[in-house]
Amino acid sequence: MSTDLLTLLTDQGWALALAKGCALTIAAALGGTALGGVMGFPMAVLRWRAVPVLSQAVAVYSGLVRGVPGLLVIYLIFFGGVQAVETLLHLGGNSAILGFVMAVIAIGLISCAYSVEVFRAALQAIPRGQVEAALAVGMSDLVAFRRIIAPLALRHALGGLNNVWQMTVKDTSLVSVVGLQELMRVAAIAAGVTRSALVFYILAAALYLAITLISQALFLRAEKALNLSFGGRS
Amino acid sequence: MKHTLCTFLTAGLISVAGMALADNGILRIGTEGDAPNFSMADAAGNVTGFDADVANALCAKLEMTCQFVVQSFSTLVPSMDTDRFDVIISGLGITDERREKIDYTIPYASTPQYFVVAKDSPLASAKDLDTILAGLKGKTVGVVNGTTYARFVAKMAPEATLNTYEATTQQLADLAAGRVDAALSDSPTWADFFKTPESAGYTKIDLRILPTADHETLGYGMGVGLKKGNAALQAKLDSAMCALITDGTIAASSMKWFGEDYTLPCAK
Amino acid sequence: MTLDLELIAMALPLLATGALVTIKLAAVGVGVGLPLGLGLALLRLAPNRLLAGLGDGYAGLFRGTPMLVQLFILYYGLAEVPVIRQTPALWWFFRDALFCAGLAVVLNTTAYTSEIFRTALRAIPQGQIEAALAVGMRPWTLLTRIRLPLAFRNALPVYASEAITVVKETSLASTITVLEITGQAKRLMSQTFGILEIFALASLFYLVINLACLGAFAVLERRQARGMRP
Structure with missing residues (x-):
């Protein structure tokens, strides 16, 4: 059994394929989380400030995406959105990149819906007094936002963003059903070709676990470092 | 700009x-x-x-x-x-x-298409399409999602339950596991399947299904x-x-x- | 974009059939996953290090891996194991895609539910527990009369969103031949190419189920609050 596994992994090259799959999974999750964060923060500010129309639009988007399965969102993007992306980004028909970009957009759209809620909660958690104090010492709205509100909100948001990241890593597995050769897809192909589904899906599970555990540890360290710079106690 | x-x-x-x-x-x-x-x-x-x-x-x-x-x-x-x-x-x-x-x-x-069933299935010795289709009533048939033969079974045997798969390998895995009563695919797929040890208990129903059987679903x-x-x-x-x-x-x-x-x- | 009414008329009954399966799976997920998750939370808070460690390990494993992998291990992976295929009772269960999907949903939500109730149980002020012990309550009475009701009240709003997650996670059943809402939608998308219409309709079904779910929990919460009044 163990020699079989070794043959599968080394002689047939599946270890390398799985490693490549891991790299794509991490890259897609990073891209998706970054896209979600970059879009999510301004959206959260719109919600926080209750900007008419825009605030409601964000609420509808976030509520819709958080209310339907990620798989359904991914089917929508992959079946329906390819042409739009190709036209917008003009990728010159490079399908490997296009597949990846589609995955990042699909995952980013989902991740963003959750990031909005995290950032909004973080903004709301800022004590009114701190904002008022900043304005009282003569800071302009913009300066107060940049120097006081945004840093405070980001710090409050870190725990929530950790959750979003963990979820996003796991969501990348859904992209496998539409063909991006990430970890889950490599495992599924290997399972089919070698007729060893159990082995390869357990391997995939172990690799996902490694990714989530290691990133979890990194997040905790970042949280500690951030708290220190705030003179925090923890 | x-x-x-x-x-x-x-x-x-x-x-x-x-x-x-x-x-x-x-x-x-x-x-x-x-x-x-x-x-x-x-x-x-x-x-x-x-x-x-x-x-x-x-x-x-x-x-x-x-x-x-x-x-x-x-x-x-x-x-x-x-x-x-x-x-x-x-x-x-x-x-x-x-x-x-x-x-x-x-x-x-x-490529001609064939049904594959367990060797002890009453359909194993069927000789014509009508017998097969009638026998599939209430049975589970495995097909790959979006294929011509998925449509063929859906149209010709509406009282069979269709199990659709994303990949041929998944369809074959479920056939070998005994989760479906019959599966329809083309002869090259079956040639490959019958080389594996998993196929021991299964047999091809000896009837070539060609596009002429139903151009509307099987095409040309x-x-x-x-x-x-x-x-x-x-x-x-x-x-x-x-x-x-x-x-x-x-x-x-x-x-x-x-x-x-x-x-x-x-x-x- | 013009709305294709013929397409909608064709898709609606199929999606409605799918919705029944989605509801069934979600009901199993909440009905079985809630008590199991509660049990797991108590296990994880047990004084016995080994038991608590096992509980933590289970929760970490299922929360750290995608449900799709868990589902494929249960459905495609276990079907390769001779013992499972040769034991009639086991094979009766694992042969059925719907059962496998239900099991995956339960195993998964149990891990997340335990996390919710662990937090809630730990949030109970120490003073309340000490008070109960001071009036001579036995540990079992303390659990059923004080700790669980308090934890339940704290956890209910958070658990409502876990229930919505369960509804959404049932969509993965579509990857192992179960035709719930997403499975039907996928089949329709590959047959009719009316991608946006199908998506909108399927989303509508999910939103209705979610709203019903949230409504049910709001009622429950109000009942709980009423029970808490002196």
Whole structure:
């Protein structure tokens, strides 16, 4: 059994394929989380400030995406959105990149819906007094936002963003059903070709676990470092 | 701004004119990559099999470079609609319904389909289609999502439960596990399946199901799928295909992968 | 974009059939996953290090891996194991895609539910527990009369969103031949190419189920609050 596994992994090259799959999974999750964060923060500010129309639009988007399965969102993007992306980004028909970009957009759209809620909660958690104090010492709205509100909100948001990241890593597995050769897809192909589904899906599970555990540890360290710079106690 | 507008317009114009041919000499080919002997993607992302042979022969004739895009079968036609690749070469059957969405080259091959059941199934010795279809009533039949034979079973045996799979390998795994009472697929798939130890308890019902059994669902044989309205590419592919059929290239590849010649004569 | 009424008329009954399966799976997920998750939370807070460690390990494993992998291990992986195929009772269960999907949903939500109730149980002020012990309550009475009701009240709003997650996670059943809402939608998308219409309709079904779910929990919460009044 163990020699079989070794043959599968080394002689047939599946270890390398799985490693490549891991790299794509991490890259897609990073891209998706970054896209979600970059879009999510301004959206959260719109919600926080209750900007008419825009605030409601964000609420509808976030509520819709958080209310339907990620798989359904991914089917929508992959079946329906390819042409739009190709036209917008003009990728010159490079399908490997296009597949990846589609995955990042699909995952980013989902991740963003959750990031909005995290950032909004973080903004709301800022004590009114701190904002008022900043304005009282003569800071302009913009300066107060940049120097006081945004840093405070980001710090409050870190725990929530950790959750979003963990979820996003796991969501990348859904992209496998539409063909991006990430970890889950490599495992599924290997399972089919070698007729060893159990082995390869357990391997995939172990690799996902490694990714989530290691990133979890990194997040905790970042949280500690951030708290220190705030003179925090923890 | 002017620059981006320019690239935008050019991009639009080129894609209208069929950019793949004129542009960079690359032909992007959508294929399943998960169908034994037809289209098999390995760990490195290379594709081999009958589909890959047909694709490579076409590219060689047209003096282009083949670039394979591997994704599950049911997403191939919708993705073609949205420009993920230029052509589909994936044992794709020509059907009237798909013709409304995409264009085809001339058909180049046709594989007979067979039902496979457990050896002790009452259907194992069935001799004609009507007996089989009647016997499937209330049974579970495994098919691959979006295929011609999935439609065939849905239409001809409406009282059977359809289990649809994303990949042929998953369909076969479930057949071997005994989760379905019968499965329908083409003879090359079965030839491959019956080489494995898992197939011990199973048998092919001895009845060749050909497209003539029901053109509406089974279509007219396999063709290369391409985006609608690209007459220039279609004409080039047609003449290249005809040459490959006539000089025996396709037949040789069919013999190599399947041990049988499934070539259709060039009907041009 | 023109709305294709014929397409909608064809899709609606299929999606409605799918919705029944989605509801069934979600009901199993909440009905079985809630008590199991509660049990797991208590296990994880047990004084016995080994038991608590096992509980933590289970929760970490299922929360750290995608449910799709868990589902494929249960459905395609276990079907390869001879013992499972040769034991009639086991094979009766694992042969059925719907059962496998239900099991995956339960195993998964149990891990997340335990996390919710662990937090809630730990949030109970120490003073309340000490007070109960001071009046001579036995540990079991303390659990059923004080700790669980308090934890329940704290956790209910959070658990409502876990229930919505369960509804959404049932969509993965579509990858192992179960035709719930997403499975039907996928089949329709590959047959009719009316991608946006199908998506909108399927989303509508999910939103209705979610709203019903949230409504049910709001009622429950109000009942709880009423019970808490002196």
